[in-house]
Amino acid sequence: MKRQFFYKILIAGDASVGKTTLVRRFVDGVFVDTTTMTLGVDFLLKQIDFEDSISQLQLWDIGGQIRFRFMVEKYIPGAAGALLLFDITSMPSFVNIAKWVQILRTHDYKLPIVLVGTKYDLEEFSMVGDYYAELTKKRFQMIDYIKTSAKIGLNVDGVFDLLIRHLIEKSGKMIDKAEVSEKAEEMDEWEEIEDSDF
Numbered sequence: 001m002k003r004q005f006f007y008k009i010l011i012a013g014d015a016s017v018g019k020t021t022l023v024r025r026f027v028d029g030v031f032v033d034t035t036t037m038t039l040g041v042d043f044l045l046k047q048i049d050f051e052d053s054i055s056q057l058q059l060w061d062i063g064g065q066i067r068f069r070f071m072v073e074k075y076i077p078g079a080a081g082a083l084l085l086f087d088i089t090s091m092p093s094f095v096n097i098a099k100w101v102q103i104l105r106t107h108d109y110k111l112p113i114v115l116v117g118t119k120y121d122l123e124e125f126s127m128v129g130d131y132y133a134e135l136t137k138k139r140f141q142m143i144d145y146i147k148t149s150a151k152i153g154l155n156v157d158g159v160f161d162l163l164i165r166h167l168i169e170k171s172g173k174m175i176d177k178a179e180v181s182e183k184a185e186e187m188d189e190w191e192e193i194e195d196s197d198f
């Protein structure tokens, strides 16, 4: 029997960084040249299978417009993790990462986040060096920094895999702990029985 997991994942970052495109590419496997702005929040479902587990993902594509932030905040509770995107050709989208971290971690200050530099196919126009992205990753104790291109299909699955593997590992550790404390309780019960025998 494979283990089953359910995760609510947030896809965050400024408008036009490529959130909708990345999620669509991941879910449908196509590059959709979106021109319409995401109004508020959409969510998509996707299942990821690993060797010994099945994860049902609820992917919340959050509209990056500042004026929708009050809506964004409503969708954060219950999230297991987030992909936080910036466009490597847009310095403002990178500068805003700190604000996004603050919003994403309002309810859970340890929310696991993967930092994603999008539009890697446009590397020649990159405004954000790896050094600075890595510093930001460290500063906010993010899981990793990964560059993707939804256009040429680079690291699209990889970035989701990385986050989900991290979450599974984390919940694995939680299960292990629960088992350990159950064992400890069992032992206590035995001791009680032994004690009452005397």
Ligand code: GDP
Residues within 6 Å of the ligand: 013, 014, 015, 016, 017, 018, 019, 020, 021, 022, 032, 033, 034, 035, 036, 037, 038, 064, 118, 119, 120, 121, 122, 148, 149, 150, 151, 152
């Ligand atoms: P969102 O506002 O964050 O949801 O951004 P969208 O997904 O709507 O994308 C904004 C624009 O960036 C669209 O014109 C996309 O076609 C374009 N885009 C998204 N991903 C990529 C990519 O990997 N490479 C390039 N060159 N353009 C991209």
Ligand code: MG
Residues within 6 Å of the ligand: 019, 020, 021, 037, 038, 061, 063
């Ligand atoms: Mg969008």
